[in-house]
Amino acid sequence: MIRWCLYFACRSRSGRLLKALNFAGKFPQLDYKIAELEKMMDHPPLKEGTSPFKGADHDVEFKNVHFGYEDTEVLHGVSLSLKQGTTTALVGESGSGKSTLAKLLVHYYDIDSGNITIGGQDITDMSLKALNDQVAFVSQEQFLFNTSLYENILIGKPAATKEEVLTAAERAQCNEFLERLPDGIKTQAADGGKQLSGGERQRISLARAILKNAPIIVLDEATAFMDPENEEKMNAALNEIVKDKTVLVIAHRLSTIKNADKICVMKEGQCIAADNHDGLMKTCPEYKKLWDASVSASTWKVRE
Amino acid sequence: MLKIMHRLMNNTGKYKGRIRASYITAFLKDLMMKAPLMLCFFCISLFMQGQMDKTKCVFLGAAVLASVILQAVFEHLSNVLQSAAGYMVFADMRLRLGDHLRKLPMGYFTEGNMGKISSVLATDMVFIEENCMGVLSELVTFIISQGIMTVMMFVMDIRLGLLSLLIVAAFVIVGNLMLKVSTDHSVIKQEAGESLTEEVLDFAEGIGIIKSYNMLGNRSKRLTDEFELSCKKSIDFEVAYGPWTRALYLTFGAGTALVLALCAYLFNTGRISDIYMVGMALFLFDMFVSIRNYYGQMARLTVTNACLDRIEEVFAAEELKDEGRNTFADTASTGPDAAEIVYDNVSFAYTDKDVLKNVSFEVKRGEMAALVGPSGGGKSTIASLLARFWDVKSGRILVEGEDIRNVSLGSLMDHISMVFQRVYLFQDTVYNNIAIGRPDAAREEVEEATKKARCYDFIMQLPEGFDTVIGEGGASLSGGEKQRISIARCILKDSSIVILDEATASVDADNERAIQEAISELCKDKTLLVIAHRLKTIKDADRIFVVSEDEITERGDHDTLCKQNGMYSHMVLLQA
Numbered sequence: 001m002i003r004w005c006l007y008f009a010c011r012s013r014s015g016r017l018l019k020a021l022n023f024a025g026k027f028p029q030l031d032y033k034i035a036e037l038e039k040m041m042d043h044p045p046l047k048e049g050t051s052p053f054k055g056a057d058h059d060v061e062f063k064n065v066h067f068g069y070e071d072t073e074v075l076h077g078v079s080l081s082l083k084q085g086t087t088t089a090l091v092g093e094s095g096s097g098k099s100t101l102a103k104l105l106v107h108y109y110d111i112d113s114g115n116i117t118i119g120g121q122d123i124t125d126m127s128l129k130a131l132n133d134q135v136a137f138v139s140q141e142q143f144l145f146n147t148s149l150y151e152n153i154l155i156g157k158p159a160a161t162k163e164e165v166l167t168a169a170e171r172a173q174c175n176e177f178l179e180r181l182p183d184g185i186k187t188q189a190a191d192g193g194k195q196l197s198g199g200e201r202q203r204i205s206l207a208r209a210i211l212k213n214a215p216i217i218v219l220d221e222a223t224a225f226m227d228p229e230n231e232e233k234m235n236a237a238l239n240e241i242v243k244d245k246t247v248l249v250i251a252h253r254l255s256t257i258k259n260a261d262k263i264c265v266m267k268e269g270q271c272i273a274a275d276n277h278d279g280l281m282k283t284c285p286e287y288k289k290l291w292d293a294s295v296s297a298s299t300w301k302v303r304e
Numbered sequence: 305m306l307k308i309m310h311r312l313m314n315n316t317g318k319y320k321g322r323i324r325a326s327y328i329t330a331f332l333k334d335l336m337m338k339a340p341l342m343l344c345f346f347c348i349s350l351f352m353q354g355q356m357d358k359t360k361c362v363f364l365g366a367a368v369l370a371s372v373i374l375q376a377v378f379e380h381l382s383n384v385l386q387s388a389a390g391y392m393v394f395a396d397m398r399l400r401l402g403d404h405l406r407k408l409p410m411g412y413f414t415e416g417n418m419g420k421i422s423s424v425l426a427t428d429m430v431f432i433e434e435n436c437m438g439v440l441s442e443l444v445t446f447i448i449s450q451g452i453m454t455v456m457m458f459v460m461d462i463r464l465g466l467l468s469l470l471i472v473a474a475f476v477i478v479g480n481l482m483l484k485v486s487t488d489h490s491v492i493k494q495e496a497g498e499s500l501t502e503e504v505l506d507f508a509e510g511i512g513i514i515k516s517y518n519m520l521g522n523r524s525k526r527l528t529d530e531f532e533l534s535c536k537k538s539i540d541f542e543v544a545y546g547p548w549t550r551a552l553y554l555t556f557g558a559g560t561a562l563v564l565a566l567c568a569y570l571f572n573t574g575r576i577s578d579i580y581m582v583g584m585a586l587f588l589f590d591m592f593v594s595i596r597n598y599y600g601q602m603a604r605l606t607v608t609n610a611c612l613d614r615i616e617e618v619f620a621a622e623e624l625k626d627e628g629r630n631t632f633a634d635t636a637s638t639g640p641d642a643a644e645i646v647y648d649n650v651s652f653a654y655t656d657k658d659v660l661k662n663v664s665f666e667v668k669r670g671e672m673a674a675l676v677g678p679s680g681g682g683k684s685t686i687a688s689l690l691a692r693f694w695d696v697k698s699g700r701i702l703v704e705g706e707d708i709r710n711v712s713l714g715s716l717m718d719h720i721s722m723v724f725q726r727v728y729l730f731q732d733t734v735y736n737n738i739a740i741g742r743p744d745a746a747r748e749e750v751e752e753a754t755k756k757a758r759c760y761d762f763i764m765q766l767p768e769g770f771d772t773v774i775g776e777g778g779a780s781l782s783g784g785e786k787q788r789i790s791i792a793r794c795i796l797k798d799s800s801i802v803i804l805d806e807a808t809a810s811v812d813a814d815n816e817r818a819i820q821e822a823i824s825e826l827c828k829d830k831t832l833l834v835i836a837h838r839l840k841t842i843k844d845a846d847r848i849f850v851v852s853e854d855e856i857t858e859r860g861d862h863d864t865l866c867k868q869n870g871m872y873s874h875m876v877l878l879q880a
Contacts, residue, residue: 129518136516231879300820301840302824303828
């Protein structure tokens, strides 16, 4: 009897040990996963103030801004001021830092040194909410939330009436394709995603920004050219929303920003010149080069 | 539940025999596991009968050793036969899937099916491969050995046999109820999981908008709600499932106790001998292990059905018919003036609604044809039909006089190059990315192509020139540079037809001119079908087709169309 008991005891003991060994293979996996989690948790959060917006006006000032992604600095001390009611364009080759500079104004990243102020108040002093109330960013991104197109526009101003939403959609030139969709503005973005072109999705984003009606607008100009067929409509829509605002345009094509109040030429992370078109054509060879390239590109034909 | 096992077996293809063979070895292994007990029983009964001697002792010892060794051998054999077969089954299935995906219309990939494909490959197949194939033969063994055990009980004593049969029946009832709970809940859990994933993706992808429109509070709440729901569903599952596992173990305990009690009663009343009593005590705890383990393992297989459903759904997507065996080389003997591309009364619909109605036109060799019109009018669709992204609903498309469906997809693709706005480069060297265009090209030809595509200079500036790896973890290229590499690929390919989305040339401003030059280089002497957005660029096209509301409404060259005072002339005025 005792032997049997021992036999069974041994069986179940070794069984447990074996079971424990079964998990051994999982430990390196667990280790890796925990390390990944810790890495993510260790990421420093954005510096965020708590004050409301108390700037005197909506002038924007970049002062000696240095910024780098991880180890490589991409902006080496950029200073630039944008006056309320004027349009400033950032031009330069890709990689010159123009998009980065614009993203800093909407506080996508913390800068390494220098400061950015709105109406004299540092953007890191105000809460993210206060900052977001002042600035609308129309990026190249074409993301729509998985709800109706109506709700996607409503995000711009959740308290808006239906009329306001529809007007914003109309001003962003959305009507032409909304009419084509069987459920119109009630179409689900997920279904609509298949039926909407990139440019059409961007016009929904634009309608959202129009509805928001923030005093400062940061605009990626490539937005306007997703659908070249609608270029002139888009330009009309843009001209309407930028009225009386502080506007910063990330410009890819020069012809559209020729009339900007100020054009800032970016090169290798620095602002090498800032003036209007005529001034730059005379004083800035880099700008002239960009302009000439742009002119010759606009006369290109697939085949002569 | 046997249905699931059957379904799994049906997916094993040519390895079916191997897996069946593993049933036998697994069964033999099981038998060998029980052998020491059996020998132990002999040993005790010999002692009790006073017949034990030295030789028998040695033999019994040797037999125990042999059974342990054989157990290891059979276990090894079943692992080799079955687990290995499991991996091979899925290796084959993945290859088959790859083959299948290659033959699907290109449209399948743009219709939001990418998620489905990746979840089938990354989750479903892996789950079955790792969790199910290895237990198939065990499950079969469990069923067989439970049967043998029950029969043995009948042999010993009819009353014991009947009792064990009753207990097995109780197991079947409890076990199946448990599996039903598990199946029902796995559907609910799956759904909760999917909607959670969607919400997380929405949140992660839309974080820029969420933050800049101050929706963090509202959106975080939705996300938290989803997490809580998913958590609740998982707990619901455990709450519903837990009692059944307990019940299964309770049946096991109660069953064992009942058999023991009956044995004791029979022994006391002298119906069975002391030797049988000892034997019973030895086997008692193994009596219902098989069926208990069967249901324990089965619970894992309940998810399998859903996995198999998804796998089969992807396999069920209709392939593009690729039965044509003609090649263009046979038919290229047509004269220089022959039409290279002919659309003959082509209609097309993605779903039910026609997006193209009776489109007819032709393009002669070396000509440039442009499709213009409002966005959403159907011009991209017309072009994508030529490359058989989809097949026409009615009518036909001829290339070199040959219906494109009668030509193998391979030779059609050799004949056409496509330049679109969206570029995909492989995580490979620059050189290999271009050589895809014509794998047998000499190095000089590849370099020549990059010069024509205006990318030679920037490639030479990369850390390792042509051998630089691009993509994640490698060198990053700007959008315009990627575009030019893809054009170099097409230049190298040197096919006679080029489909071009003209907007390609206007994506990236400072690269614009270089891309334009590259495109012009590519388009020399080709038959061109251009999806045009800006009219200026295609002003000199030989034929311009205005596509609006699913039809070609105007056709002719620039001058003719301008005189017509139609949509084209209107568009020219607007874009001036």
